[in-house]
Amino acid sequence: MARSYITLDGNEAAAYTAYRVNEVIAIYPITPSSPMGELSDEWSAKGVPNIWGSVPRVIEMQSEAGAAGAVHGSLQAGALTTTFTSAQGLLLMIPNMFKIAGELSSTVFHIAARTVATHALSIFCDHSDVMTCRSLGWAMLFANDPQEVMDFALIAQAATLEARVPFLHIFDGFRTSHEVRKIEQLTEDDMRAMIDQNLVLAHRERAMTPDRPIIRGTAQNPDAFFQSRERSNPFYAATPGVVQKVMDKFAGIVGRQYHLFDYVGAPDAEYVIVMMGSGCGTVEETVQALLEKGEKVGLVKVRLFRPFSREHLLKALPTTVRAIAVLDRTKEPGALGEPLYQDVVTALGEAMMEDALPFERVPRVIGGRYGLSSKEFTPAMVKAVYDELAKDKPKNHFTVGIIDDVTYTSLDVDPTFSTEASDVVRAVFWGLGADGTVGANKNSIKIIGEETPNWAQGYFVYDSKKSGAVTVSHLRFGPRPILGTYLIQRANFVACHQFHFLERYNVLDLAEEGATFLLNSPYGPEEVWDHLPRSVQQQIIDKKLKFYVINAYDVAKRVGLGVRINTIMQTCFFAISGVLPREEAIEKIKDAIRKTYGRRGEAVVQQNFAAVDAALDNLFEVKVPAQATSTFDRPPVVPDHAPEFVKRVTAQLMAGRGDLLPVSAFPVDGTYPTGTTAWEKRNIALEVPVWEPDLCIQCGKCVYICPHSVIRAKVYDKELLANAPSTFKAVTAKWRELPEKMYTIQVAVEDCTGCQLCVEVCPAKDKSDSSRKALNMHPQIPLREQERANWDFFLSLPNVPKHDSLRFNNIKNVQLLRPLFEFSGACTGCGETPYVRLLTQLFGDRLYIANATGCSSIYGGNLPTTPYTTDDEGRGPTWNNSLFEDTAEFGLGMRLAINRQNAYARQLLEELRSLIADDELVDGLLNADQSDEAGIYAQRERVAKLKAKLAGNDHPRVRDLIAVADMLVRKSVWILGGDGWAYDIGYGGLDHVIASGENVNILVLDTEVYSNTGGQMSKATPLGAVARFAAGGKPTAKKDLGMMAMHYGNVYIAQVAMGANELQTLKAFLEAEAYPGPSIIIAYSHCIAHGIDMSRGHIHQKLAVDSGYWPLYRYNPLLASQGENPFQLDSNGPTIPLKEYVGKEGRYRILMQANPEAAERLIHEAQEVVEQKWKYYRMLAGKGS
């Protein structure tokens, strides 16, 4: 079978091989390795066989620890087994990996290397995860690009079968796992030729079977263990030779020759870099450029890091070498050097001691760190390393790629140094996630990579915001294989798919002289110039750019594509970039459209065809004037009155200039100020809600549902309106308790995402024109200036005190509570964030949040800006994210610490009673009733009085008391996470914590899938819904978490759906907080992964409840102690068939369209589950069966 050239990313390359040479695949989703498992699952669902003709079984486990356990078991029972993971996932596998290696089991784990969370979580790449595996007894093979990933996946599999040592096949997360490249695809014949069937049989023969029983996994005593550990030495000694033999065999079959250490560069090189991973590509490109200048440089690419072969390393290095720089993509604080550096030094040191160094002179070895968390690693940085090596006294333990002004480790880098080849098309595209830019670019790479002799590469930089997400695509096309693994430094084509980016980003920064600039512009070729910021005009002139415009949104609207401008912009790229002849390009784009959209129906294909044709007619070149004429420019990122840290650090991160911040700019321990989203005015909404005071009934529903806390209400004294801006709106407030006050609903239009939920939920309509509500969407731009002033004025108005006349037990009053969670980067119309906002409104001033990893930790704590903020007194939620799996325990720890300090404070109060000399105060502090806001307020007053009294007293016990006095005020601990955490990976901890009886509150934001990693099935996923790992619809019913918790009897439990019953949700939050033991709220959270119109999320919630799928209930153990039934059913029985609900959601409809029979069967089963469950709930509620 002939090999073909295809374009794919590293994850697909790994999965392609791994799937075909294995029988069992146990996985758990984690970025950036999730796609490997997802692809395997899709192939398995479609019946794609492995090379032996059987279809591998793919199973999703509850955690990586579970996956490793399943792999271990499968290996022991004789199946060829694999898994895919990264970072913390790999760490969770470690205990089993020790066992697997100790038992000399042949397997390959494919690892997209990712940073392990330390002071912060990072999804990006370094080798800190795999370096924790050095001691496990696994071989570690590094692939540097997608071609090598496909090749090494096979080489590792062949080698492990022979060596019996298990293998980690490692490649860099994102840079390799997500980089799209043109590669030569291995065939199944190649795989069959490489895999020795006798070794497969040997693997099976070693397996456990009652037919030839053995025992493994024994416990051993001091008399046996040590010797047994040493018994496996011969296998490790043989492994390097086995790997090289397999590499040689691979070269014979496929043609690509690899070595344990591959050297590239001058044969007589004096300065050599030793490293592994994707950075090797950039070094190789730089070496080629430097060789042309006559420099004697080289690179050793380390392939097999473990077992480390000193012999092979020494052979790979040129004998002429004078100095070696070992680059590690990891940091080991406190070590003498990073792992690869230490190994190289040890190898050379040992050889030197044995007088076995093969070099003309003893080379100097220095070590350096680069690329942590995917920090860019460019040819200029490589040049800096070589320059350092050439110095008399080069810096050891250096860093490159950052400016270290604290411990001065960094090398100076000449930013003008470039190795970009002039015959390579280097195109950069700025787009929005929603406009389809990345998808179009992936299509373009496919077209060019697979349909022309050109080589192609694509890498995509995504946003950490989920709404209004910016994407930057970096595409290279050229006549030679592309080596560089860095973002494009000099672009000869720049496209900006969003006009407003010109005001936010330096879009043309990367454009080189004479480059082509394509702009999606609402203004035509004659008008556009006057609408460009002055600096953009100047760049166009100075860089002599060829400038084209198209009104892509207009074209898209005309052909019915809405905001999807991808096809239009792609067509323009081909039309003006000259990569392909225009006619040929159009034909190929249309072929690609048919391939991409064909299965979704002819209508979509035809719309895209129409877009291609219309694009060319609307593409215009702009005649560039000689002078910049605009009188406006990009505004400052944050205003002058922003806090110092925000101006100095946050603003730089927001503007995409974070790489330029020096080390000293950052906190030493990952501690950051809160409330920074307020400074990031993203202006992402095309339309925003506008309030009509004459229609408003002041119900507060809009404030209650807003996922982004951008619509707010205040009641205030009329006199305060004296200084209001002229367009500020107000009406008389309709509160009995607040007579003669004014009321305003104000929208933060610069923070609004335009989700429309507030408009949809608004019940107030004009009696003469029912299309007019009290809230209506209007274009944002014309309103921006006036509403900015109105918002600022609104913020200056006082908030209603929490402890005063109002009780916050109804929606109307709650709208007046200031949210202490605002402007998060959650998806537009997110179903989770309204619950989080409500939590902060009610208890934010005393709130500890332990947050599980997932969506809520990303929109809650991803830099550059974070949404938790403070009230007028400076109090607010304090937030931390530990891990994915331990959040309940993490929160419990907080509660224990609070309780302990509270007890200590009470002890000190008694102890220091005479010194305080105010019995009333001490008794008040000790006996305070803090069951309501007034009580908490009074206690805070007492604490303030105590602190004032004790101020200046240096007695150690007094200082102790002052330090813990705030703990006398009630504190609230809330544990937040999604269903992936609560139902799966964190369930063990959650179960233990609720069994503890401690006073913690758990909020499960139940989206019924792992939303943050792309919608993988969890045990919360409903029967019949399609999710990743449930491509055929989930065959089992959702786990009833609430009912399981109920069996403890002492846990407060509520199941809520804000969109179905606002008041029941509010009651649940208040009761959970008031309950003196553990509580858990399971909150239906509609999600982008449900395939719904997010502006109607609340309607889906209502349908879920009306169908009986999501019964609302509260279980309050306090009622039982009062002799009442603790279980209260808050919703009516099913009033609509389940089909009426699920038929409106993409997650179900996709199956209805793909496999109608299966969908019907599953929905029928799901209906039965609903009915059975409802009967059971009714019985519990004492309403009969």
Place this chain on the structure above:
Amino acid sequence: MSIDFSTTYMGLKLRNPLVASSSPLSHKIDTICKLEEAGIGAVVMYSLFEEQITLESQQLDYFLTHGTESYAEALSYFPDIGEYNVGPDEYLSLIRKAKETVNIPVIGSLNGVSAGGWVKYARLIEQAGADALELNVYYLPTDPNMPGTEVEQMTVDVVKAVRSEVSVPLAVKIGPFFSSIPNVARRLVDAGANALVLFNRFYQPDIDIENLEVVPHLVLRDSDELRLPLRWTAILYGRVSADLAITTGVHTYRDVLKGLMAGAKVTMMASELLQNGLGRIRQILQEIESWMVEYEYSSVQQMIGSMSQRKVAEPAAFERANYMKVLDSYPRLI
């Protein structure tokens, strides 16, 4: 005396004039078989809606693309399942299956939007083996600048376009809202229609007066609705050279007999079967037989058109006089 129940419709031989009209009854092959077993004369399939195919395709594309390629950890949200039934394939395969399984005529039904769509899908339905095709034509003009003649011409053009591409018999199901139904009927027949089906009925929206919302409202039909098609069948019979079918208000054997007498070759029912089950077919056929025995009819053919306007003693009764008669009877009722 044996009674001949057979009729012909667009040249198709039917064992009786009771036809299942286009409805959810034909969504499944099992139900189509049951219709046959129950004695139905022919089945008109549920309508293939071009607009629905387009919307489903666009909706699927939206679901599969919305939120994708935006955020590094979740580049998409659904697995790639493979093929989706968003086109007409499921519909066409049902026709194929029906033709393989039942012996009664199977009539396809199509509602198009674009000129190209009508022709394309009509051809596909013909290729799938349908014995005939019913074009379910309706257009709700909301533009005050659009004259009625334009609406009429659009309908005629659709029929012409489809006629030129397919050779199976063609029925056209029209609405009652034309100023001159006979004129439109003649033009449709001239354009190639072999039968006219009276009438299409729109879902009429309702208003929720508390929430100020327009809500969809579907009421299953009853015999009162027979009056309108009955009159126009009676008027059109003999005036246009096409078969006539009544598809609104047929619930009882008496309705069937009335329809036939007015001039329909077949009468179609769905609401009655949806409400009261397929057992009604056998019952109605038996009741027709009893009635025909009692009134000494030997064949259905005998009565077709016997009460059409051309054949009644007082043709004007279908026109103005009818109106007068109702008025006359009004005082007596109160």
